[in-house]
Amino acid sequence: MHPTLLTLFPAALRSVLERIAGEAVQTLEEIRIRENRPLEIGYGSRSAFVRPDGSLTDDYRSAFTPDKEECRAFLERVTNHSLYAVEEELRRGYVTVPGGHRIGLAGRTVLDKGSVAHLRDIAGFNVRIARARVGFGAQVLPGLLDLQARTIRHTLIVSPPQQGKTTLIRDLARCISAGEWHHPRALGWRGRKVGIVDERSEIAACERGVPTFDLGPRCDVLDACPKAEGVMMxxxxxxxxxxxxxxxxxxxxxxxxxxxxHAGVRVLATAHAASIADVFARPVLAQLAADGVFGAYVLLSRSGGQVEHRIVSAEEAAMEAAGRTRMRVGAVPRDAPLPVVTQPAPVTVKTRPMPAIRSPDSRALGDEDHA
Incomplete structure (x- = not known):
């Protein structure tokens, strides 16, 4: 575990976490801290409770149990001793700390005119460990390329939570920025200018505006900025x-x-969904899909501790959506076997032409760069 993250934990809790060893510490993804309840971690495709000596067990009765004072001390460190300074994040139910690690919060909500205004009596934390997987994008990027335009197709990455969406979009941004296209027909392509709107400070993990993850040489980041406003900026x-x-x-x-x-910019986005059927079941995503916005979909899943991906074209996505009644299986636990699905009947799909890339430096080199 990263030393900077460890310093956030109070002494007793930190002592237990430092004793975790082996595969668990190497593949650690989540730390679940619940007041007066057993300490739990998620790693690989598994979860376990943690004993006071750092060993793992399925018996929650023998696990280390953080008390009220330890949870209060952890909250103080996470918020830098000022709940008011992170009031907006508390309203959304999480705090992002240096390194891009997101800490989900559970407690009592305070409502204002029917909407969540604040969170108090916080007694539960889910520490999600941010990790860079350099090379993850190389497996996916070749299937997303628009070879004629020398860039990517508009792409939506979908999966249930904690399947690797943020990790993948981070490495895809790095590859695109650096010009690492991983395709034989893309030899000699330059990197593209990438703009990341990092609303939750997870993709880039900026500190004082500077990304701490490698995003390549041609990448700009708007940190902690709402997506809609940031895209327009x-x-x-x-x-x-x-x-x-x-x-x-x-x-x-x-x-x-x-x-x-419509401004000639290619889009790379992620969304929560368990399947293409779920994409078409969410109103906003369904409208984008029906309008032919996305040229490719990447579906992520985990099996046996490994992240698997499937790339689906817009036409194939529409075919799956047409058969969503019999293909829909919903989200399943990450350690469950993947369901077997059948191919639905083909349907007509609306397609959308791709706008040309508007790149000042490429125009200076002449039209042959866009051949």
Whole structure:
């Protein structure tokens, strides 16, 4: 575990976590801290409770149990001793700490006119460990290329939570920025200018505006910026050729992405969904799909501790959506076997032409760069 993250934990809790060894510490993904309840971790495709000596067990009765004072001390460190400084994040139910690690919070909500205004009596924490997987994008990027335009197709990455969406979009941004296309027909292509709107500070993990993850040489980041506003700021002032955003789903997100697309910018986004059927079942995503916005979908799943991916074209996605009644299986536990699905009957799909890339430096080299 990263030393900076360890310093956030109070002494007793840190002592237990430092004793975790072997595969668990190497593949650690989640630390679940619940007041007066057993300490739990998630690693690989498994979970376990943690004893006071750092050993793992399935018996929750023998696990280390953080008390009220330890949870209060952890909250103080996470918020830098000021709940008011992170009030907006508390309203959304999480705090992002240096390194891009997101800490989900559980407690009592305070409502204002029916909407969540604040979170108090916080007694539960889910520490999600951010990790860079350099090379993850190399497995996926070749299937996303628009070979004629020398860039990517508009792409939506979908999966249930904690399947690797953020990790993948981070490495895809790095590959695109660095010009590492991993395709024999892309030899000699330059990297594209990538703009990342990092609303949750997870993709880039910026510290004082500087990314701590490797995002390549041609990448700009708007940190802690709402997606819809950030996309428009990027288009107006930073001339990106590709915009990357995490976890879209609101109407304003869709409107901003459409604006970017009409400005000649390619879009790389993620969303929560267990299947293509779920994409078409979410109103905002369904409208984007029906409008032919995305040229490719990447579906992520985990099996046996390994992340697997499947790339689906817009036409194939529409075919799956047409058969969603019999293909829909919903989200399943990560350690469950993958379901077997059958291919639905073909249907007609609406397609959308790709706008040309508007790149000042490529125009200076002549039209042959866009051949």
């Amino acid at each position: 990027m288009v107006r002032s930073l001339s990106p050729e590709v915009i990357a955003v995490d976890e879209i789903g609101r109407p304003e997100d869709a409107a901003a992405l459409n604006e970017a697309i």
